[in-house]
Amino acid sequence: MNTEDLKSLIPAVDTRSLVDRVEMNLMDFFIKRNLKPGDPIPKEIELSAAMGVSRTVIRESLNRLKTMGLVEAKKHRGTIIKSPDIAEILQKSMIPRILNESTLRDVFEMRLILEVGMADLVVSRASDEDIEALFSIVKDESLQTADTLFDVDYEIRFHGKLYEITGNDTLKSFQSLLLPIFNYAYSTGLINKHFENKHYVSHKELVEILRHRDADKFRNGMRWHLENHFKRIMINPDGSAENVTETEATLNSPEISSLS
């Protein structure tokens, strides 16, 4: 009898550790009971008796769930279900030096996609005060060109304000995750090709577009602001381009000069 035939007759032994299995069972239990953030979970001693494992095993499993941000120990209330902070969990593994190149690239690309994609939120949610605040951030912007060296602090202040304007807390915390990666990818030469960017849109010009509250123009402007980065990631290691010309053709250059 071959192994495959035998496999269909004898079920495989669950070789996961006891802690793994308890962790899975607890998760199943939370889901089946439809527990919501703030709901208490049974005591360690009750879980231990119900599952027939030691309190040490229960405690270790609960500690894992705590690390994942799914449960939280509260004074006088015992352990409760918690809505996990997704960004906080990701943050723990976002160490640029430890991430491999393809993950770094993916994360870098994600930042570009988010910033172009959030144009509608920014345009519809920016208050007049927000726009004033942006003007004061960009007022000292030297005549930046596409060649200007990437100034991390200035980038964070400007783009951070845009994330803040969206009013989306998860998106906002993503920024603090993505920017260090962006900076790392840039400074380590992971993406170091230089391109001429004929349609570069500066921060100042972006604020000007935002003042006119035109989401399409803002999206387009942001796309051109980030054009060098898009081009960098779309160039293959052998120097050949990945649809770069097509990208250029499908996007209209924003007519900044028509705004004043």
Ligand SMILES: [Zn+2]
């Ligand atoms: Zn920028």
